[in-house]
Amino acid sequence: xxxxxxxxxxxxxxxxxxxxxxxxxxxxxxxxxxxxxxxxxxxxxxxxxxxxxxxxxxxxxxxxxxxxxxxxxxxxxxxxxxxxxxxxxxxxxxxxxxxxxxxxxxxxxxxxxxxxxxxxxxxxxxxxxxxxxxxxxxx
Numbered sequence: 165x166x167x168x169x170x171x172x173x174x175x176x177x178x179x180x181x182x183x184x185x186x187x188x189x190x191x192x193x194x195x196x197x198x199x200x201x202x203x204x205x206x207x208x209x210x211x212x213x214x215x216x217x218x219x220x221x222x223x224x225x226x227x228x229x230x231x232x233x234x235x236x237x238x239x240x241x242x243x244x245x246x247x248x249x250x251x252x253x254x255x256x257x258x259x260x261x262x263x264x265x266x267x268x269x270x271x272x273x274x275x276x277x278x279x280x281x282x283x284x285x286x287x288x289x290x291x292x293x294x295x296x297x298x299x300x301x302x303x
Contacts, residue, residue, distance in 0.1 A: 218252060
């Protein structure tokens, strides 16, 4: 099906179709925006594989939330970029916290193996809870 009309008009039609459950419409939005989202994500994380993963997560979250996407006079791309930015920020926070916790845990483990053994199940429980909040699987 060829695009007709102006890009913003076609975008509006595709967004409305996707909101109504039309997977083909969402697929066209994906095709239109996957590279801009990936390039943006790559600029944020400077890692090709991570940028690919976060781009996929961006579109997964967009698909899950498309019914709640509201017209606010901004292009659909802006909504996608907000999702992408939030994912990059969350990833950075989790990584920083994970590294901080592991560094703290490893210094404790050197001084006391018992403390390390007791902390490990709690660490795993915390990470399962964190990942369940974000809807991602446990590592």
